[in-house]
Amino acid sequence: MENLIFLQDCYEDNEERHKSFHDDMVGMVHDAFGIPNIDDAETENSSESTQVFGPNEETKSFFNLIKDAEQPLYPGCEKFTQLSFIVRMLSLKVMSGWTDKSFTLLLELLIEAFPEGVRLPNSYYKANKMTTYLDFTYKTWDACPNHCMLFKDENKDIGECVICHASRYKEDDSNDPNTSKNTIANKNGGKRVAAKQVRYFPLKARLKRLFMSSKTSSLMTWHAKERIDDGVLRHPADSQAWKAFDIKKFFIC
Known part of the structure; x- marks a missing residue:
């Protein structure tokens, strides 16, 4: 019952x-x-x-x-x-x-x-x-089909992996003899299809939502305001190493 x-x-x-x-x-x-x-x-x-x-x-x-x-x-x-x-x-x-x-x-x-x-x-x-x-956004990047690299920043315009030399695009496009590996458009003028893609959800935007939301902002500051300091190690944040890290105020983004 x-x-x-x-x-x-x-x-x-x-x-x-x-x-x-x-x-x-x-x-x-x-x-x-x-x-x-x-x-x-x-x-x-x-x-x-x-x-x-x-x-x-x-x-x-x-x-x-x-x-x-x-x-x-x-x-x-x-x-x-x-x-x-x-x-x-x-x-x-x-x-x-x-x-x-x-x-x-x-x-x-x-x-x-x-x-x-x-x-x-x-x-x-x-x-x-x-x-x-x-701010529910994400970025999409082409990736090596063998998980070697992402085609972004200085590598955004290349057509093959710099490590394993696998094609960035699907085989039906890359086998076209008239299409260069570094050409983004296919023979029909359309955009070539990437062999693999990854989606990146920006961390800063997610943290911003957590701190700005009235439902979660108090939880994000709990360790700083509500934590009990009685010498008992309940969480790694209670350790001296963690506290020393907080004092130095490192910012990792």
């Missing part, structure tokens, strides 16, 4: 977190831009902390996202806003491995199926562009 109660509590807890995922889109936008949410801020010294936003591109994007986070998905919809639905859809795309084309086709079907006035982009490109300023 206790196990059933425990499972029910876990289910209810997950349901609550699931609801808050949709309800806090405005808070997520505020965190992404580093702008305090007026509803959550303390009223003390409010006149001193008030910021005036100029008409720059970042400010325009901020207010556009706030608008998307507050508008219902379609007239009368109470469960989703435009932004919360798009964020959820993009999350499902990643978890389920949907292609860009299948995502676009699904959006087109949903636009037809939902009531008139639905606020949905009609392509993956437009949906992904809505979240650009939330």
Whole structure:
């Protein structure tokens, strides 16, 4: 019986977190831009902390996202806003491995199926562009098929690995006698297909989100503010070597 109660509590807890995922889109936008949410801020010294936003591109994007986070998905919809639905859809795309084309086709079907006035982009490109300023970005680099190197920086324009000399591109393109190894375009004028690619998620952007989010910022500073110093080694951060490293304030990026 206790196990059933425990499972029910876990289910209810997950349901609550699931609801808050949709309800806090405005808070997520505020965190992404580093702008305090007026509803959550303390009223003390409010006149001193008030910021005036100029008409720059970042400010325009901020207010556009706030608008998307507050508008219902379609007239009368109470469960989703435009932004919360798009964020959820993009999350499902990643978890389920949907292609860009299948995502676009699904959006087109949903636009037809939902009531008139639905606020949905009609392509993956437009949906992904809505979240650009939330900093959910990554870089794509071509890689050696044998994992020797990345084709970036000074090696971004070469067509073969400098270590094993494997072709950067798939064999059906590289076997074309009229195509040079260092040529990016194929015989039809299209871009040649890389044999292997890697995706890099910038560490600085991820750390920035963790420190700026109202949900995780306190956890990021826990070791500095909440750690108990009683001589007991509970974590490597309690060791003298770690403390000495912190004092020297090395920055590794």
